[in-house]
Amino acid sequence: xxxxxxxxxxxxxxxxxxxxxxxxxxxxxxxxxxxxxxxxxxxxxxxxxxxxxxxxxxxxxxxxxxxxxxxxxxxxxxxxxxxxxxxxxxxxxxxxxxxxxxxxxxxxxxxxxxxx
Numbered sequence: 001x002x003x004x005x006x007x008x009x010x011x012x013x014x015x016x017x018x019x020x021x022x023x024x025x026x027x028x029x030x031x032x033x034x035x036x037x038x039x040x041x042x043x044x045x046x047x048x049x050x051x052x053x054x055x056x057x058x059x060x061x062x063x064x065x066x067x068x069x070x071x072x073x074x075x076x077x078x079x080x081x082x083x084x085x086x087x088x089x090x091x092x093x094x095x096x097x098x099x100x101x102x103x104x105x106x107x108x109x110x111x112x113x114x115x116x
Contacts, residue, residue: 001064001065001068001107001110001114002068002072002103002106002107002110003068003071003072003075005106005110007106007109008072008106011099011102011103011106012075012079014099014102015076015079015080015099016079018095019079019080021091021092021095022035022080022083022092023083026089032087032088032089032090032093033087033088034084034085034086034087034088035080035083035084035085035086035087035088035092035096036077036084036085038088038092038093038096039073039076039077039080039096039100040073042096042097042099042100043069043072043073043100043103044069045100046100046101046103046104046107047065047066047069047104047107049104050065050104050107050108050111051065053108054111054115056115057111057115061111061114065107065111068107072103
């Protein structure tokens with residue numbers, strides 16, 4: 001649905017080229033969750049929003065979306081593996097939030113095509 005699209009490949013390339021954000025050595029902000037936790041929470045929120053906005057999605061479509069999301073988290077983990085368990089900084093949290101929104105945009109496009 002999404003992971004086989006060029007727009008997804010471009011987002012993964014964007015993440016790879018932005019990896020320097022995660023090398024930030026200014027230290028995590030107090031009480032910040034790990035990179036892993038932030039990514040999982042942000043992507044989950046975006047997918048919940050996606051499914052809420054597209055009430056016409058059938059159960060099988062939602063299942064495909066969840067499988068795709070698992071694959072996306074795996075891809076992100078492979079890129080950010082060395083940072084995965086480290087607490088995030090505010091800048092990293094902001095990047096992850098924006099990146100999750102971009103992932104949702106790719107899903108929005110595919111869902112709109114699916115429902116047409």
